[in-house]
Amino acid sequence: MKREEFSKVSSATKHPARVALAIVKDKNDKYNMITLEWFMKTSIEPPMFAISIGHTRYSHECLQNFRFFNLCLPAKEMKEVSMICGTKSGRDIDKFEVTGVEWSAGRLAKLPILKDARANFECKVITQVRSGDHTIFVGEVKHSWLNVEKEVITVRDLA
Numbered sequence: 001m002k003r004e005e006f007s008k009v010s011s012a013t014k015h016p017a018r019v020a021l022a023i024v025k026d027k028n029d030k031y032n033m034i035t036l037e038w039f040m041k042t043s044i045e046p047p048m049f050a051i052s053i054g055h056t057r058y059s060h061e062c063l064q065n066f067r068f069f070n071l072c073l074p075a076k077e078m079k080e081v082s083m084i085c086g087t088k089s090g091r092d093i094d095k096f097e098v099t100g101v102e103w104s105a106g107r108l109a110k111l112p113i114l115k116d117a118r119a120n121f122e123c124k125v126i127t128q129v130r131s132g133d134h135t136i137f138v139g140e141v142k143h144s145w146l147n148v149e150k151e152v153i154t155v156r157d158l159a
């Protein structure tokens with residue numbers, strides 16, 4: 001065991017990590033998707049997820065206005081979608097148009113449910129906390145959707 005820089009230890013221990021897409025809505029009612037590695041379940045009853053979003057992300061701005069998000073677990077086939085949503089900003093492009101993902105309106109806030117994902121969780125933001133250059137948004141899950149035929153993608157699949 002050797003003492004190292006945080007960044008070195010962190011990247012050497014990140015696999016296998018799951019990837020998620022958070023789906024949000026901007027003030028012009030345009031939907032946006034952001035790829036996330038930093039998310040986790042934080043409560044069983046009621047079910048809750050926390051997502052950590054950088055202050056510079058367009059999705060951060062969206063979540064300050066519209067306090068709902070869908071947490072989507074993409075399927076293995078959604079590598080390109082996950083890469084586009086993780087490298088392009090909703091400030092510059094419409095990610096739904098560019099990726100052509102199929103979706104239907106959810107029940108909670110009508111945010112898109114991605115048809116070909118492994119799972120979708122419809123969440124209402126309950127609280128948020130600043131964490132350095134990110135904000136952790138905690139969402140209570142109101143509806144859950146599962147596609148049993150699909151497998152989840154991991155960060156390794158994106159390499």
Ligand SMILES: Cc1cc2nc3c(=O)[nH]c(=O)nc-3n(C[C@H](O)[C@H](O)[C@H](O)COP(=O)(O)O)c2cc1C
Nearest residue numbers: 035036037038053054057058059086087088089090
């Ligand atoms: C595999 C992967 C994981 C990522 N994880 C996060 C994350 O947990 N939090 C975050 O703020 N950005 C994360 N990003 C970066 C954002 O997805 C990226 O900056 C995105 O373009 C922001 O989109 P927006 O400006 O439309 O919100 C990740 C990117 C990739 C490719």
